Amino acid sequence: MAGVAGAACSSNVLFRSREVGNHGASMAPYNGLRPVENMQMAPTGSKPSGSVSTSASKLRTVRAMVSQTVSAPKREKDPKKRVVITGMGLVSVFGSDIDTFYNKLLEGESGISLIDRFDASSFSVRFAGQIRDFASKGYIDGKNDRRLDDCWRYCLVAGKRALEDANLGSEVLENMDRTRIGVLVGTGMGGLTAFSSGVESLVQKGYKKISPFFIPYSITNMGSALLAIDTGLMGPNYSISTACATANYCFYAAANHIRRGEADIMVAGGTEAAVMPTGVGGFIACRALSQRNEDPKKASRPWDKDRDGFVMGEGSGVLIMESLEHAMKRGANIIAEYLGGAATCDAHHMTNPRSDGLGVSTCIAKSLEDAGVSPEEVNYVNAHATSTLAGDLAEVNAIKKVFKDTSEIKMNGTKSMIGHGLGAAGGLEAIATIKAINTGWLHPTINQDNIELDVTIDTVPNVKKQHEVNVAISNSFGFGGHNSVVVFAPFTP
Numbered sequence: 001m002a003g004v005a006g007a008a009c010s011s012n013v014l015f016r017s018r019e020v021g022n023h024g025a026s027m028a029p030y031n032g033l034r035p036v037e038n039m040q041m042a043p044t045g046s047k048p049s050g051s052v053s054t055s056a057s058k059l060r061t062v063r064a065m066v067s068q069t070v071s072a073p074k075r076e077k078d079p080k081k082r083v084v085i086t087g088m089g090l091v092s093v094f095g096s097d098i099d100t101f102y103n104k105l106l107e108g109e110s111g112i113s114l115i116d117r118f119d120a121s122s123f124s125v126r127f128a129g130q131i132r133d134f135a136s137k138g139y140i141d142g143k144n145d146r147r148l149d150d151c152w153r154y155c156l157v158a159g160k161r162a163l164e165d166a167n168l169g170s171e172v173l174e175n176m177d178r179t180r181i182g183v184l185v186g187t188g189m190g191g192l193t194a195f196s197s198g199v200e201s202l203v204q205k206g207y208k209k210i211s212p213f214f215i216p217y218s219i220t221n222m223g224s225a226l227l228a229i230d231t232g233l234m235g236p237n238y239s240i241s242t243a244c245a246t247a248n249y250c251f252y253a254a255a256n257h258i259r260r261g262e263a264d265i266m267v268a269g270g271t272e273a274a275v276m277p278t279g280v281g282g283f284i285a286c287r288a289l290s291q292r293n294e295d296p297k298k299a300s301r302p303w304d305k306d307r308d309g310f311v312m313g314e315g316s317g318v319l320i321m322e323s324l325e326h327a328m329k330r331g332a333n334i335i336a337e338y339l340g341g342a343a344t345c346d347a348h349h350m351t352n353p354r355s356d357g358l359g360v361s362t363c364i365a366k367s368l369e370d371a372g373v374s375p376e377e378v379n380y381v382n383a384h385a386t387s388t389l390a391g392d393l394a395e396v397n398a399i400k401k402v403f404k405d406t407s408e409i410k411m412n413g414t415k416s417m418i419g420h421g422l423g424a425a426g427g428l429e430a431i432a433t434i435k436a437i438n439t440g441w442l443h444p445t446i447n448q449d450n451i452e453l454d455v456t457i458d459t460v461p462n463v464k465k466q467h468e469v470n471v472a473i474s475n476s477f478g479f480g481g482h483n484s485v486v487v488f489a490p491f492t493p
Contacts, residue, residue: 075339075372076259079325083255083338084491086265086327087166087320088431091154093129093313093418096161102435104417105443106464110297111418112311118277125289127296128275129313129419147213148226149191150273150314154424155223156230158316159185159267163231166320166332168265173231180264182235183224184254185318186246188423188478189274190220196278223271235263243478244384245343246270247317247426251486252341254321264326269318269427283312290387300420301447302385302413303392303455310386313419317427319434336434339471339487340371346481353394359483360398364473367485368402373471375403378487380442380472381457382433385413386420395475396455410467412460413445426476430486437469437490 076082090096093111094104104111111129120126131154136145139157148156163169173181198214216222221239228237236257240249247270254266274280283289290309292299300311327334344366346359353359368375384395396411403409414429415421421428436442441464448461458465471489 079328080261080323081259082324083258083321084324084327084332085319085335085338085434085488086322086332087162087164087168088335088434089158089160089162089165089318090316090428090431091131091134091158092315092317092428093131095133096135096157098165098431098435102432102439102443105414105432106441108444108446108462108464109417110300110446111313112296112299114296115275115280117275120277120280123280123284125280125284125291126293127299127311128280129311129315129421130275131314147217149194149217151187151189151191151193151271152217152223152226154273154314154316155185155187155271155318156227158269158271158318158427159183159223159227160231162267162269162318162320166322168320170231173233177264178232179234181233181267182254182257182263182265183228183233183237183267184240184250184257185223185227185267185269185271185316186240186242186250186423187220187223187271188241188243188246189272189279190241191218191222192274192279193276194218196276227267233267236266241423242343242482242484243480244386244420244422244425245476245478245482245484246423247430248341248474248476248484248486249343249482251319251321251338251426251430252343252484255338255341258321258323264323266321267318268321269316269430270421270424271316271427272422272424273314274422275312275314280312288388298447300387300416301449302383302387302416302445303396303451303459304387304448305450305452307387307389307392310388310415311419313415313421313425315418315421315424315428317421317424317429317431319427319430334491336437336488337491339373339489340367340369341484341486342366342370344483346483348481350481351479353391353477353481355394357394357398357401359481360395360475360477361401363483363485364398364402364475367473367487371471371487373487373489376405377471378403378473379408379410380433380436380467380469381409381411382429382436382472382474383411383413384425384475384477385411385445386415387413391477393452393454395477396457399457406457410442410458410460410465412442414443416446417443426474426484426486429474429476430488433472433474433488436467437472437488440466440468442467
């Protein structure tokens with residue numbers, strides 16, 4: 001139950017915490033979610049208002065570590081340790097075709113609409129990035145398709161499409177060492193419909209009426225397990241659940257399996273299907289969602305002064321990550337290169353990001369160090385940008401802390417069009433980032449009508465822009481203070 005209750009949200013909506021003591025522990029009664037009123041970065045040496053009180057020496061140490069110029073080592077040269085992307089697969093509000101997905105983003109089309117999967121007429125929020133006309137034919141057999149939670153259906157289709165894209169269909173896999181191929185697809189919420197249905201059966205009919213699939217289809221590791229069972233992949237296999245930072249954590253961990261020589265190929269990403277009564281109702285209870293019911297397509301508006309919360313989305317995004325040596329040996333088509341990543345924790349509060357931004361800026365700096373690149377080489381950021389009042393500015397301030405000169409950087413928010421995919425968000429956004437690298441075009445951040453004055457970085461407002469990406473980062477953050485950043489670049493031999 002803890003895994004479900006504490007799972008998926010963005011760390012960009014914040015519990016009210018005015019009555020916070022010297023150690024950040026609040027005994028005040030729960031009073032909903034609200035933005036921190038001032039998310040400006042605290043000057044070095046000053047104590048940020050409302051922050052956790054920490055010894056001055058510790059704060060100075062962390063600040064110094066982040067603020068100093070990153071002395072980046074050279075990029076990895078060993079083909080056994082270089083990690084490349086050889087396939088991509090997704091399930092999204094725009095369908096399951098990669099090119100269609102990205103073309104819709106480039107057009108600035110919103111996938112947000114009124115919910116019709118269940119009767120939401122009595123809910124205070126009645127819209128989401130709901131997937132319609134999902135097709136699993138050819139990927140999931142009929143009996144399992146009827147039983148499975150959508151979270152796992154999305155995972156299986158996205159994962160198998162990614163394998164196909166990498167020319168790793170069933171006939172090819174049969175002739176490969178599948179003990180060297182792993183699966184790491186995470187989720188923030190798990191099989192939420194399966195879980196809710198099981199609880200409903202217990203309450204209404206008693207324990208004897210609970211489905212035998214209740215537990216297997218609820219637990220968060222089942223996406224990776226089912227994909228491996230269907231494809232015979234016997235390498236490292238597990239899931240990671242770090243709320244909305246999940247998919248990036250999976251990419252980072254998967255790449256490290258390859259770098260350590262434990263796998264040649266990893267199928268990695270995120271999946272989520274929380275657009276259902278419990279999911280929507282839960283986030284309404286958090287006071288986290290936009291309530292722009294009269295104009296849903298305008299609801300997700302990162303960095304705009306009129307934003308009022310995030311919009312729920314769903315889907316799955318999966319990458320095939322492979323050692324360069326293995327990819328070259330089998331003649332794989334290399335789409336892009338994964339240079340590095342990082343994961344940090346704010347260690348501050350269950351939902352509030354640190355007001356000094358150190359958790360995020362440290363994560364960005366560490367990801368660049370792992371990638372072997374300097375901040376000056378980065379010219380594109382696919383931002384977490386959930387459209388919450390506090391979180392959007394906190395992320396921008398952290399970016400400014402690492403990148404002293406942002407004049408050449410462009411930054412956009414995929415969630416403005418597809419909503420917040422929670423555990424799947426980083427997977428879908430990694431694909432958008434790689435398509436930007438491949439096409440030379442950045443999708444817009446839509447609904448940019450009245451941008452915050454503090455947002456001085458180019459957000460690609462409302463209209464796509466041509467931009468040759470040198471190095472890109474993709475950010476994902478989640479409840480619990482989980483921060484994750486991954487670094488991609490065009491592949492050069």
